[in-house]
Amino acid sequence: MRSSKECRIAIVIDHCEGTLSHIFDEAMVRYFSGLPCVVSCYQDDNLSSPRRLEKLVAKLRKGKADRAVIVGGSPKRYEASFRRLDLGTGFNPYMFLVANVREQAVWTIPDVERAKEKTKTIVAKRIREATCLSPIGEEKFELSKNAIVLGGGVVGMRAALALADANIQVTLLSRAKDIGGKAIQLTHFYDRPGEVSSWFKDQVKKVKKHPNIAVKTSVELKGLEGSLGDYRVKVEDPSGKRREVEGSAVILAMGNDVIPNTEGIFGHQRFISPPQMEAMLADGGKSLVTDKERPLQTVTFILDLVNETIKIDSANAIKNAILLRENHDRAVYVICRDVKVSLDGMEKQYRKAREMGVIFIKYDDPPKFSLVNGQINVEVKEVSIQMRGDDYSLSILSDLVVVSERFVPSKDNQMLADVLGIPLAEEGFLMDENPQFARVRTNRRGVFIAGGCRYPQTLDESLVEAEAAAAGVTELLSQGFFGYDLAVAEIDPAKCAACLTCPRVCPHSAIVVERYAEGNVYVTGGYEKDFRWKAARVLPMQCYGCGICVSSCPTKAITLKHLTDDEISLQVGV
Amino acid sequence: MIKAEQKPVDEILDFLKPHRKILLAGCNACVAVCHAGGEKEVGILSSALKMARKKAGQKIEILEDCSTRQCEPEFVQELKEKAEEVEAVLSIACGVGVQTVARMFSDIPVYPGLNTTFMGETDELGVWIERCQACGNCVLHVTGGVCPVARCAKQLLNGPCGGSQDGECEIGNDVPCAWQQIYDRLKTIGQLHRMEEIIPVKKWGRESRDKGPRTISREDLKL
Amino acid sequence: MVESFSPRIVAFCCDKSGYVAADMVGKLRLSLPESLDIVRVPCAGRIDALHLLQALEKGADGVLIFACHEENCQSLTGNIRAKARMGYLHGIMERIGLEKERLDLCNLATNNGAKFAETVLQKFDELKKLGPSPVE
Ligand SMILES: Cc1cc2nc3c(=O)[nH]c(=O)nc-3n(C[C@H](O)[C@H](O)[C@H](O)COP(=O)(O)OP(=O)(O)OC[C@H]3O[C@@H](n4cnc5c(N)ncnc54)[C@H](O)[C@@H]3O)c2cc1C
Ligand code: SF4
Ligand code: SF4
Ligand code: SF4
Ligand code: SF4
Numbered sequence: 035m036r037s038s039k040e041c042r043i044a045i046v047i048d049h050c051e052g053t054l055s056h057i058f059d060e061a062m063v064r065y066f067s068g069l070p071c072v073v074s075c076y077q078d079d080n081l082s083s084p085r086r087l088e089k090l091v092a093k094l095r096k097g098k099a100d101r102a103v104i105v106g107g108s109p110k111r112y113e114a115s116f117r118r119l120d121l122g123t124g125f126n127p128y129m130f131l132v133a134n135v136r137e138q139a140v141w142t143i144p145d146v147e148r149a150k151e152k153t154k155t156i157v158a159k160r161i162r163e164a165t166c167l168s169p170i171g172e173e174k175f176e177l178s179k180n181a182i183v184l185g186g187g188v189v190g191m192r193a194a195l196a197l198a199d200a201n202i203q204v205t206l207l208s209r210a211k212d213i214g215g216k217a218i219q220l221t222h223f224y225d226r227p228g229e230v231s232s233w234f235k236d237q238v239k240k241v242k243k244h245p246n247i248a249v250k251t252s253v254e255l256k257g258l259e260g261s262l263g264d265y266r267v268k269v270e271d272p273s274g275k276r277r278e279v280e281g282s283a284v285i286l287a288m289g290n291d292v293i294p295n296t297e298g299i300f301g302h303q304r305f306i307s308p309p310q311m312e313a314m315l316a317d318g319g320k321s322l323v324t325d326k327e328r329p330l331q332t333v334t335f336i337l338d339l340v341n342e343t344i345k346i347d348s349a350n351a352i353k354n355a356i357l358l359r360e361n362h363d364r365a366v367y368v369i370c371r372d373v374k375v376s377l378d379g380m381e382k383q384y385r386k387a388r389e390m391g392v393i394f395i396k397y398d399d400p401p402k403f404s405l406v407n408g409q410i411n412v413e414v415k416e417v418s419i420q421m422r423g424d425d426y427s428l429s430i431l432s433d434l435v436v437v438s439e440r441f442v443p444s445k446d447n448q449m450l451a452d453v454l455g456i457p458l459a460e461e462g463f464l465m466d467e468n469p470q471f472a473r474v475r476t477n478r479r480g481v482f483i484a485g486g487c488r489y490p491q492t493l494d495e496s497l498v499e500a501e502a503a504a505a506g507v508t509e510l511l512s513q514g515f516f517g518y519d520l521a522v523a524e525i526d527p528a529k530c531a532a533c534l535t536c537p538r539v540c541p542h543s544a545i546v547v548e549r550y551a552e553g554n555v556y557v558t559g560g561y562e563k564d565f566r567w568k569a570a571r572v573l574p575m576q577c578y579g580c581g582i583c584v585s586s587c588p589t590k591a592i593t594l595k596h597l598t599d600d601e602i603s604l605q606v607g608v
Numbered sequence: 609m610i611k612a613e614q615k616p617v618d619e620i621l622d623f624l625k626p627h628r629k630i631l632l633a634g635c636n637a638c639v640a641v642c643h644a645g646g647e648k649e650v651g652i653l654s655s656a657l658k659m660a661r662k663k664a665g666q667k668i669e670i671l672e673d674c675s676t677r678q679c680e681p682e683f684v685q686e687l688k689e690k691a692e693e694v695e696a697v698l699s700i701a702c703g704v705g706v707q708t709v710a711r712m713f714s715d716i717p718v719y720p721g722l723n724t725t726f727m728g729e730t731d732e733l734g735v736w737i738e739r740c741q742a743c744g745n746c747v748l749h750v751t752g753g754v755c756p757v758a759r760c761a762k763q764l765l766n767g768p769c770g771g772s773q774d775g776e777c778e779i780g781n782d783v784p785c786a787w788q789q790i791y792d793r794l795k796t797i798g799q800l801h802r803m804e805e806i807i808p809v810k811k812w813g814r815e816s817r818d819k820g821p822r823t824i825s826r827e828d829l830k831l
Numbered sequence: 832m833v834e835s836f837s838p839r840i841v842a843f844c845c846d847k848s849g850y851v852a853a854d855m856v857g858k859l860r861l862s863l864p865e866s867l868d869i870v871r872v873p874c875a876g877r878i879d880a881l882h883l884l885q886a887l888e889k890g891a892d893g894v895l896i897f898a899c900h901e902e903n904c905q906s907l908t909g910n911i912r913a914k915a916r917m918g919y920l921h922g923i924m925e926r927i928g929l930e931k932e933r934l935d936l937c938n939l940a941t942n943n944g945a946k947f948a949e950t951v952l953q954k955f956d957e958l959k960k961l962g963p964s965p966v967e
Contacts, residue, residue, distance in 0.1 A: 584877060606891070
C-alpha cells in the first residue's frame with residue numbers, strides 16, 4: 035500500500051444515461067470531491083462506450099490524477115472497454131476501480147436519501163481501496179504456427195486436416211503402424227447411408243498428402259512437457275530411440291481402448307464383438323451364409339452388460355440390426371436395459387428397426403446364456419412381463435450373439451493427466467474443463483481434447499469435437515503471439531517454504547517449483563552467505579488469476595496482483 | 609518433517625487468561641508446511657483469539673511475527689524488539705521452537721500453541737503420516753525402507769507378531785502391518801535374506817534418554 | 832435486543848456467479864439491506880480463511896459466501912475450497928463461542944438474482960434474531 039499522500043485520485047461520475055443523475059446532485063459531487071486524495075472530478079453520461087472511455091483517458095492523462103474511481107454501474111459494464119485500452123501508452127486499466135452504486139445502492143435501496151447515504155459509503159470505501167492500486171503490465175510471446183495432434187484415428191485426422199487447412203504445421207503422432215484408428219472397422223454409419231470406406235480412405239489420403247501435415251506412426255508416447263507455445267512431446271520409436279516433437283499447442287485424440295468380452299461362455303465362437311459383426315456385413319454378408327454347420331439365422335445383440343452410460347452400442351446395434359433385416363432377412367433381437375436414442379436421427383432409426391421386425395427386449399436382471407445343440411440359448415426376463423407379475427423367462431435360441439466390448443480409457447490417459455495436471459473424470463477419461471463452457475478445452479492453456487479419450491461417443495459427435503478443438507487451436511495461434519496482462523498470481527520466493535501446496539491446488543497447473551528460482555536468495559542477519567532453497571513460481575501465461583493458490587499458501591508468499599489481501603481487508607471493514 | 613497441529617483455541621485462551629498483550633510467533637519452516645504454524649495460521653489464530661477476548665470483555669493486544677526457523681537463535685533474536693513489549697509469547701512453532709524462544713526470552717512466559725505430533729511425510733495435501741521416531745540408530749537398510757519403530761504397533765524389530773493378518777495389523781483400523789510391508793518391499797528389491805538379519809535390542813544411551821537429552825556434537829564445526 | 836438493530840453482512844461474491852447475481856438483484860429492482868457490503872472476488876477459492884475472520888473481527892454480524900454450484904466452478908475446485916475453509920472456521924468459531932450461523936455459503940448461478948436477494952434477507956432476519964455479534 036502506498037502512503038495515501040502519494041495517491042492522486044480522479045473521481046469519474048457516470049450518469050449511466052441519465053439514470054443516476056438524481057443521485058449525483060451538487061451536494062454529492064461536493065462530498066466526492068472532499069474525500070481524501072481526490073484531486074479531480076469528471077462527469078460523463080455513458081462510460082460504457084469504449085470511445086467515451088478513451089476520451090476520458092485522454093483527459094485523465096492530461097490531468098494530475100494517477101488513478102481513478104468510476105462511480106456508476108457494475109464493473110462488468112466497463113471491463114470490456116478497459117481491456118481495449120492501450121496498456122503501454124494510456125492510463126493503465128488496473129488504475130481504475132469501480133464503485134458500483136447503481137446496482138448496490140440506487141437500484142436496491144428504494145428510498146433515495148438512504149440510497150445516497152449508501153452511495154457515499156461505497157465510494158468512500160473504494161477511495162480507500164484505490165490507494166492500494168498499482169499498474170499491472172502486460173507481456174506477450176511469439177507463437178509459432180505449429181501444433182501436435184496425438185492419435186491418428188479419425189478424430190486426430192480430422193483435427194489435423196482442419197489445422198493444416200488453416201496453415202498450421204501439424205505433426206500427427208500415432209502409436210499404430212498406420213493412421214486410421216478404429217473407424218476403419220466401420221462400413222456403415224447409421225445416419226450416412228452407403229459405403230463409408232471410400233470416404234474414409236479419402237481422408238487418410240488427404241492427411242498423408244497434405245503439405246502441412248507430418249505423420250509419424252509407430253511411436254510410443256513417453257511424456258509431455260511445457261506450456262502454451264512450447265509443448266514438447268516425447269516419443270519412442272520401435273527401436274527404442276527417443277526424440278522430442280515440438281508444437282505451440284496440442285490436441286489429444288488418443289481415442290479409447292476396448293476390451294472384448296471373452297470370459298467364460300463369451301469365449302465361445304458364436305459370441306462375437308460389434309466390429310466382427312461389422313466385418314461380416316462388410317463382405318456383403320457372405321460370411322453370414324457360408325457357415326458350414328448351419329446358416330446363421332438368428333442374431334441377438336446384447337447391450338448394457340458393459341458401457342451402460344455410453345450410447346454408441348445402441349446406435350451400432352440398431353444400425354446393424356436394420357441391415358440384417360433389410361439385406362439378409364435374419365431374425366434379430368436386441369436385448370438391453372435401455373435403448374439409447376438421443377443421437378441425431380436415432381429415434382427414426384429405432385422406429386424403422388421395429389417396423390422391420392427387430393425385436394427389442396428390455397431386462398433388469400442380466401440375461402443368462404447356455405449352449406443348446408450348438409446354438410446359444412439366451413434366457414432373459416422381459417421387464418414388462420415382470421411388471422405384469424409374471425415370472426417366466428424368454429428363451430431365444432440364437433446362432434450369433436453380439437456382445438459389446440468394454441470401452442476403457444486409453445492407457446496413456448493417466449500418464450497425460452499426471453503430466454498435465456488435468457483431472458481424470460470418474461471412469462478415467464480425460465475430463466474437459468467445464469462442460470458448460472468448453473467441451474474440448476482442458477484446464478491447460480493450449481491443450482485440447484477430442485474424441486474417445488474425452489469420452490467414447492459416435493463418430494459424428496467426435497468429429498464435431500475434432501473441429502472444435504482445431505478451431506480452438508487455430509484461434510490461439512492465429513495472431514502469431516499470445517498476449518496476456520500480468521493480472522496473475524506472483525510468488526515471493528524468499529517467503530516460499532516450498533510446501534508444494536500451491537502446485538497441488540492450482541486448477542490450471544500454472545505453478546512450478548524450481549530448483550533454484552531466480553532471485554531466490556534469502557539472507558538474514560548473522561549470515562554472510564546466501565541461503566538458497568527451492569521455491570515455487572507461477573507461469574503467468576498459464577495462470578487464470580483465480581487466486582486459489584493465494585488463499586492456500588501457509589506462508590502468505592503469494593500475491594494476486596489485481597486483488598491483493600490489503601484490498602480485500604479494506605473492503606471487509608466498516 | 610516435523611508435523612504438528614494447533615491446540616484447540618479454548619485451551620490456548622485458558623492459559624493466556626492473565627495476559628493483555630502478547631506476541632504470537634509462528635515459524636515458516638516445518639510447521640508452515642503442515643499448515644499449523646506459518647504466517648497464515650498466525651493471522652487466523654490471532655484473529656480468533658482477539659475475537660474471543662473481545663467477546664469476554666477482556667481485550668487482548670497481539671503482535672504478530674513469523675520466524676524463518678524458530679529453532680535457530682539468530683532467527684529468534686529477530687523477535688526481540690517485539691518480545692520486550694509484551695507480557696508473554698505464544699509460539700506456534702514445534703516444541704523445539706517454543707523452547708528456543710523460552711531460552712532466548714528468559715524473563716517472560718512462553719506458551720505453546722501447537723501440539724507437536726510426529727515426524728512424518730505428506731500422504732496427500734492435508735494428510736500427514738508418522739514415519740520416524742528418531743530412535744537414534746536407523747535400521748531402514750535392513751527393513752527395506754519401512755520403519756518398524758514408527759510403523760509397527762509393537763515396535764518389533766525382528767519380524768511380525770502373530771497378529772499380522774492379510775497384510776493388516778491386529779490393532780485394526782485398516783492399519784497395514786509394517787512387517788508385511790517390510791517383507792513385500794524386501795521381496796520386490798530381491799533382498800529377502802535381510803529378514804534373517806537380527807536387529808539387536810536398542811542400546812540405552814545413544815538411542816534413548818537415560819543420559820538426558822541426546823546431543824550431537826561435531827567437533828569440526830564448532831566455533 | 833435493540834429494535835433498530837440492522838445486522839451488517841459482508842457478502843463475498845464469486846465474479847463468475849455471485850457478483851453477477853447481485854447485479855441482477857438491482858436489475859430486478861429487488862431490495863437489499865443497506866448494511867450489506869459486497870466484496871467481489873475472482874473465484875470463491877480466492878477467499879482466505881483470514882478474510883472471513885477479519886470480516887467478523889471488524890464488526891460484521893454475518894458473513895456470506897456466494898459461489899458457483901458445485902462441479903460448475905471455472906477453477907474446478909474454488910467453491911469446494913471455500914466450503915472446506917468455512918467448515919474449518921466453524922470449528923474455531925464454535926470454540927470461541929461465535930454462532931456458526933454467522934458464516935454461511937450459498938451456491939448459485941449468474942441468473943439467480945432472486946435467490947441472492949432471498950438468501951441475504953433470510954440471513955438478515957436470522958441475524959436479527961441472533962442479535963449483534965458478540966465480538967463487536
Ligand atoms: C498391539 C499389541 C497387542 C498385544 N496383544 C497381546 C495379547 O493378545 N495378549 C497378551 O498377553 N499381551 C498382548 N500385548 C502385550 C500387553 O498388552 C502388554 O504386555 C501389557 O499391556 C503390558 O502392561 P504394562 O502395564 O507393563 O504396560 P502398558 O500397558 O504399556 O502400560 C504402561 C503405562 O504407563 C504409562 N507411562 C509410560 N511412561 C510413563 C511415565 N513416565 N510416567 C507415568 N506413566 C507412564 C503409559 O502411558 C501406560 O499407560 C499386546 C501389545 C500390543 C502393543
Ligand atoms: S503454497 Fe506458498 S509456501 Fe507453499 S510452495 Fe506455494 S508459495 Fe511456496
Ligand atoms: S491464481 Fe489460480 S490459476 Fe493462477 S497460479 Fe494461482 S491457483 Fe493457479
Ligand atoms: S529406524 Fe529409527 S531412525 Fe530409522 S526411521 Fe525408524 S525410528 Fe527413524
Ligand atoms: S501385526 Fe504387524 S504391525 Fe501390527 S504389531 Fe504385529 S508385526 Fe507390528
